[in-house]
Amino acid sequence: MIIRIMGEGQFELPDADVGALNALDEQVERAVESRDDNAFAAAFAQLLERVRGHGTALADDALVDSDLVLPPSDASVDEVARLLGDEGLIPG
Amino acid sequence: MQRMGLIFRSKATKALDRAEDPRETLDYSYTKQRELLVKVRRGVADVATSRKRVELQRTQLEQQGDKLHGQAQKALAAGREDLAREALTRRSALQQQIADLQTQESSLQAEEEKLTLASQRLQAKVEAFRTKKETLKATYTAAEAQTKIGEAFSGISEEMSDVGLAVERAEDKTAQMQARAGAVDELLASGALDDVTASPNSDIDRELAALSAGTDVDSELESLKAQLGTGERQAIEGGTDSGATTPASQPDEQPEGRGGTA
Numbered sequence: 001m002i003i004r005i006m007g008e009g010q011f012e013l014p015d016a017d018v019g020a021l022n023a024l025d026e027q028v029e030r031a032v033e034s035r036d037d038n039a040f041a042a043a044f045a046q047l048l049e050r051v052r053g054h055g056t057a058l059a060d061d062a063l064v065d066s067d068l069v070l071p072p073s074d075a076s077v078d079e080v081a082r083l084l085g086d087e088g089l090i091p092g
Numbered sequence: 093m094q095r096m097g098l099i100f101r102s103k104a105t106k107a108l109d110r111a112e113d114p115r116e117t118l119d120y121s122y123t124k125q126r127e128l129l130v131k132v133r134r135g136v137a138d139v140a141t142s143r144k145r146v147e148l149q150r151t152q153l154e155q156q157g158d159k160l161h162g163q164a165q166k167a168l169a170a171g172r173e174d175l176a177r178e179a180l181t182r183r184s185a186l187q188q189q190i191a192d193l194q195t196q197e198s199s200l201q202a203e204e205e206k207l208t209l210a211s212q213r214l215q216a217k218v219e220a221f222r223t224k225k226e227t228l229k230a231t232y233t234a235a236e237a238q239t240k241i242g243e244a245f246s247g248i249s250e251e252m253s254d255v256g257l258a259v260e261r262a263e264d265k266t267a268q269m270q271a272r273a274g275a276v277d278e279l280l281a282s283g284a285l286d287d288v289t290a291s292p293n294s295d296i297d298r299e300l301a302a303l304s305a306g307t308d309v310d311s312e313l314e315s316l317k318a319q320l321g322t323g324e325r326q327a328i329e330g331g332t333d334s335g336a337t338t339p340a341s342q343p344d345e346q347p348e349g350r351g352g353t354a
Binding site: 061 | 212213215216217219221246248257258261
């Protein structure tokens with residue numbers, strides 16, 4: 001599974017990580033819904049850390065679409081809420 | 093793929109259907125990629141310029157802070173605790189501004205590094221795309237056109253969206269910092285900070301100058317007196333030879349004028 005962290009590049013992760021990522025993702029989503037800055041920052045950082053820690057960075061010249069795209073690490077809760085409201089981050 | 097709320101799914105590119113010759117789409121996209129690459133590099137340069145500007149301002153404020161510190165020392169040595177306190181108070185106000193500039197500086201530094209890496213990634217991908225594009229054009233058959241050319245775009249459109257957004261965000265940040273840096277520049281130019289700090293006309297400086305002018309006169313007077321005294325004493329000593337209280341040792345301590353700090 002290939003995941004892009006916007007502003008950082010793409011990482012390849014074992015599919016086995018999807019479960020753990022889903023759990024973290026839910027935490028992030030809840031924090032976004034309640035506009036809880038602190039909870040969001042903590043959960044989002046954990047999610048990104050998981051991707052960075054468990055993933056291998058793709059080569060710079062790799063031309064592969066990502067399966068999933070994460071917002072940039074310095075995205076605020078409001079920004080993410082706005083992105084969630086949109087069709088998606090990557091225009092088709 | 094399982095449901096993921098926050099994580100966005102990347103979408104396949106589907107912009108190619110309408111081009112008469114799909115190969116033109118490849119060239120068109122390549123042009124766009126080159127344009128974006130130029131834009132990112134300009135972004136890196138802009139951020140670097142902002143960072144240097146903030147750095148320069150910080151250095152200027154630090155110099156003013158040092159100067160105030162020196163003034164406080166002088167004032168204290170002259171027995172003017174009130175002036176020393178004033179200088180230190182102004183210095184501490186400056187220090188908050190310096191800390192703020194430091195934060196901005198490191199934020200711009202991080203932004204610069206991020207964009208530099210983004211530009212390197214994009215460049216590598218654009219180069220890979222170009223190779224792929226040339227190969228595809230050389231072996232092109234109409235039958236395989238749509239799929240092959242569709243595949244050629246994998247990765248690059250996504251990268252372009254990502255980098256495009258990164259540049260926008262960097263521009264926003266730089267614009268904010270420029271505005272703040274502009275405010276500090278205006279402050280420096282207007283003399284508002286000068287009054288507080290470094291200008292030779294600042295009130296602290298004036299008072300210290302007056303003070304030291306006073307001490308200079310005093311100390312000069314003292315040393316003149318001392319010279320005179322030595323002469324007299326030598327004359328007297330020649331006559332009476334009553335050297336018990338040796339005031340002659342005093343002139344050695346006097347020339348610096350420290351004694352006159354009344």
